[in-house]
Amino acid sequence: MIKLLKNNITSLFDQSSGRTAKVNFNIVVSFLLRAVSIIVSFLTISFSLKLLDTNKYGIWLAISSTVSWISILDIGLANGLRNKVAEYFAVGKYEDAKIAVSSTYAILLMIVVPILLLFVIFLQFANWNSIFNTRLVEKELLYTVATVFVGLLLQFFLKPISSILQGDQKIYKANLIQLICNFIPLVPIVLFSKFLKGSMVSLAFAQTILPVFVLLLYTLILFKTQYKIIRPSFKHINLAKSKSLFGLSLAFFIVQIAGVFLFSTSEIIITREFGGADVTLYNLLYKYFSTTTLVLNIILATYWGAFTNAFALNDFDWIRNSIRKLVRTSWFLFAGILAQLLLVVPVFKIWVGPKIHVPFILSLNMAIYFSVVLFTAMYSMVLNGTGRIKLQAIVSIITGVLHVPVVLFFIKYFHWGLNSLTYATTLWVTIQLIVWRREIKAVLKNPKKAQEIILSEPSLVEDSKY
Numbered sequence: 001m002i003k004l005l006k007n008n009i010t011s012l013f014d015q016s017s018g019r020t021a022k023v024n025f026n027i028v029v030s031f032l033l034r035a036v037s038i039i040v041s042f043l044t045i046s047f048s049l050k051l052l053d054t055n056k057y058g059i060w061l062a063i064s065s066t067v068s069w070i071s072i073l074d075i076g077l078a079n080g081l082r083n084k085v086a087e088y089f090a091v092g093k094y095e096d097a098k099i100a101v102s103s104t105y106a107i108l109l110m111i112v113v114p115i116l117l118l119f120v121i122f123l124q125f126a127n128w129n130s131i132f133n134t135r136l137v138e139k140e141l142l143y144t145v146a147t148v149f150v151g152l153l154l155q156f157f158l159k160p161i162s163s164i165l166q167g168d169q170k171i172y173k174a175n176l177i178q179l180i181c182n183f184i185p186l187v188p189i190v191l192f193s194k195f196l197k198g199s200m201v202s203l204a205f206a207q208t209i210l211p212v213f214v215l216l217l218y219t220l221i222l223f224k225t226q227y228k229i230i231r232p233s234f235k236h237i238n239l240a241k242s243k244s245l246f247g248l249s250l251a252f253f254i255v256q257i258a259g260v261f262l263f264s265t266s267e268i269i270i271t272r273e274f275g276g277a278d279v280t281l282y283n284l285l286y287k288y289f290s291t292t293t294l295v296l297n298i299i300l301a302t303y304w305g306a307f308t309n310a311f312a313l314n315d316f317d318w319i320r321n322s323i324r325k326l327v328r329t330s331w332f333l334f335a336g337i338l339a340q341l342l343l344v345v346p347v348f349k350i351w352v353g354p355k356i357h358v359p360f361i362l363s364l365n366m367a368i369y370f371s372v373v374l375f376t377a378m379y380s381m382v383l384n385g386t387g388r389i390k391l392q393a394i395v396s397i398i399t400g401v402l403h404v405p406v407v408l409f410f411i412k413y414f415h416w417g418l419n420s421l422t423y424a425t426t427l428w429v430t431i432q433l434i435v436w437r438r439e440i441k442a443v444l445k446n447p448k449k450a451q452e453i454i455l456s457e458p459s460l461v462e463d464s465k466y
Helices: 001-015 019-051 054-072 076-092 093-126 138-157 159-169 171-183 186-196 198-226 239-246 251-274 276-312 316-351 360-385 390-412 419-445 447-455 458-463
Strands: none
Touching: 019 171, 019 186, 019 198, 019 276, 019 316, 054 138, 054 251, 054 276, 076 093, 076 159, 076 171, 076 316, 093 138, 093 159, 093 239, 093 316, 138 198, 159 171, 159 198, 171 186, 171 198, 171 419, 186 198, 251 276, 251 390, 251 419, 316 360, 316 419, 360 390, 360 419, 390 419
């Protein structure tokens, strides 16, 4: 019996036994790494709050979330490289893979240099206290913004190594690098919290500059060892082939922009309307309840390519059964959110101490929001897998345009305070849930028509290969 169990476990994770075993291995290791990442993230927040007061920490969050717009400037290039690496490695076209990698770095460099030059010019004339509605020392705010911007821009340029690992079906290694990038800043932040209290620049350095060294080190090591054969070089830059690297369609890009826009504008609205301390409260609650959705995202990541393959093979029974399983998984995770709601006060006392009061209504609204997100994300992933992206893009544009005026309307006329943000975002994801679910029903009722759509958009099929 023990031998049989051992053999089953071995076959489950034996990466030589095929794609399924690799997926299983990636899932289990990714869960473990993500669990450690969550602990590291919570510790980082806890010590950051000891380094800065709640007002300054709220301003820091507003700055970092605003500058996070950099992450979308690759226009799907990272995802395109991931798919091309997977494709070329599968058929042994390492020369083409080298061209793809070299061209990716070239394109990223062409994006990074002009943005950096424009930022240097803008930095000199911007009134940062006015932008973030603060009264901090101008130099401290300027140095903080500059540090965050440069750090995230360099991380943006070094991202391809993670895409290569993902394309090579070594997602766990990409997750390990991310964990190290999250852990390395924790040590200096602990020290800064004791010796440099109130220094926002030191927090910015730890959080955004130190991960650059980690990414750079791993990039150099991996290109010198296991990925030496595809190491980028100037002579392999071929921009004529770079179009295929964009991978994701414009619709995916729009959805991505909408997501970043909603999150970053929410924190800016809170900063301007209520102050930095409320940004801290909102952000901490958001991080606390989002841990449950992280579990779902790990599971969904493994289903994307499977749904595309099943759809292409007309295996609609498998799709229906898988959707039922994912719905049951979402209900199970919903129970986890209810548990989080019941434990929010004691957890916050342990996590950040008694200095932050957690209103029950805001916690309840945040729990409701993430409960809807569980099901919306699941249906969204199914649509992504079957190539039905355009409707998501249209809805994302509409909700993105309406978000700021609706939130301000709730604040000014209903005086709902921070709850205005949760009411608005819950409204958007509820609309998405209804629309996505109806769209999936339409796909499954008329498979032939849906099949024609996915075949007419080969980039979407290609991008969903695992």
